Amino acid sequence: MPIFRIHHITKYEYDRPVKESVNAIKIYPYQCPEQEILQHDLLITGHPDVQTFTDYWGNKTGDFNILSPHKALTIESKLLVRTIAPTQLQINFHSGFDELRQEMDGQLKMLELARPDMINTQGAVDNIRTIICQPGKSIAAVTEHCSEYIFKHFKYIKGITNIETTVDEILLHRAGVCQDFAHLMLHILRSAGIPCRYVSGYICPNKDGMRGEGATHAWVEVYIPGYGWAGIDPTNNVWVTNKHVKLSVGRHFRDCxxxxxxxxGPARQTLSVYVAVAYEDGNTFEELNNVHLQKENADDTPDVEDGTFAGQQ
Incomplete structure (x- = not known):
């Protein structure tokens, strides 16, 4: 049962003072049996009151605002967490689509998580679905094959995508990072009628050399009949065990x-994201991303939006 110390800093800087900054944060560890929160400290510029609530998907969410003029906003999370998931999962590789339909019957959220979005290149997704969904395959086997397909046929390349990148563009590039591979996998599995959800968190593999180590990370959870939610990481083509720390879940990244x-205020902003993961053996992995922000409102007032999107590797 490894223990990880995670330090996550999101910092916005403005070229002139701004005011009435209103923010929502989802950097609280997800409450689940697979991880135990030993300590969590949250430090925010100006020490505002943070109102917390549980959102539609079960994520702890904090809302706060800073009314006075300021030229910087820093949100710092210091987390000490123990992951207690087993290293060897007992996933049900026997239940199939018949069992899935029975367990989904009448469950609105499950139906919502099994519905794909409309895209222009659905034909390409259907071709992949045909390859991975052979008759008689279990839900777990289809999921595993989907992860393997993405891992083998899509290149891991930083900097060619962003949070606005669509599944159509991912299929065109045949490349991306964890966020892209998660969105692609979600669309493929949902096209097969399998409920699945986006997961935001951290990957902490220490010396195993996994992609995305030490940064905010994204993967997928799939509902397997007779088992429940199972995490799988298409970026590294592995089932999720005790090397992933979960923050939030949702239908897409926007929910997380x-x-x-x-x-x-008519200010231009810069964003930097720092993540450090310290391991029990004293080894520390650090990463700093300076994010280029382009989105601006019509009145030249940019949104402070999606604070760690480029930190997800």
């Missing part, structure tokens, strides 16, 4: 964005 919000 660690930081998003808005402010008033």
């Amino acid at each position: 964005s660690p930081v998003k919000g808005s402010f008033k």
Whole structure:
């Protein structure tokens, strides 16, 4: 049962003072049996009151605002967490689509998580679905084959995509990062009628050399009949065990964005995201991303949005 110390800093800087910054944060560890929160400290510029609630998907969410003029906003999370998931999972590889339909019957959220979005290149997705969904295959086997297909046929390349990148564009590039591979896998599995959800968190493999180590990370959870939700990481083609720390879940990244919000003022902003993961053996992995922000409102007031999107590797 490894223990990880995770330090996550999101920092916005403005070229002139802004005011009335209103923000929502989802950087609280997800409450589940697979992880135990030993300590969590949250430090925010100006020490505002943070109102917390549980959102539609079960994520702990914090809302806060900073009304006075300011030229920087820093959100710092210090987390000590123990992961207690087994290293060897007992996933049900026997239940198939008949069992899935029975367990989904009448469950609105499950139906919502099994419905694909409309895209222009659905034909390409259907071709992949045909390859991975052979008759008689279990839900777990289809899931595993989907992860393997993405891992083998799509290149891991940083910097060619962003949070606005669509599944159509991912299929065109045949490349991306964890966020892209998660969105692609979600669309493929949902096209097969399998409920699945986006997961935001951290990957902490220490010396195993996994892609995305030490940064905010994204993967997929799939509902397997007779088992429940099982995490799988298409970026590394592995089932999720005790090397992943979960923050939030949702239908897409937008439901899980660690930081998003808005402010008033004609300022230009820069964003940097720092993540460090310290291991029990004393080894520490650090990563700093300077994010290029392009989105601006018509009145030249940019949104403070999706604070760690480029930190997800």
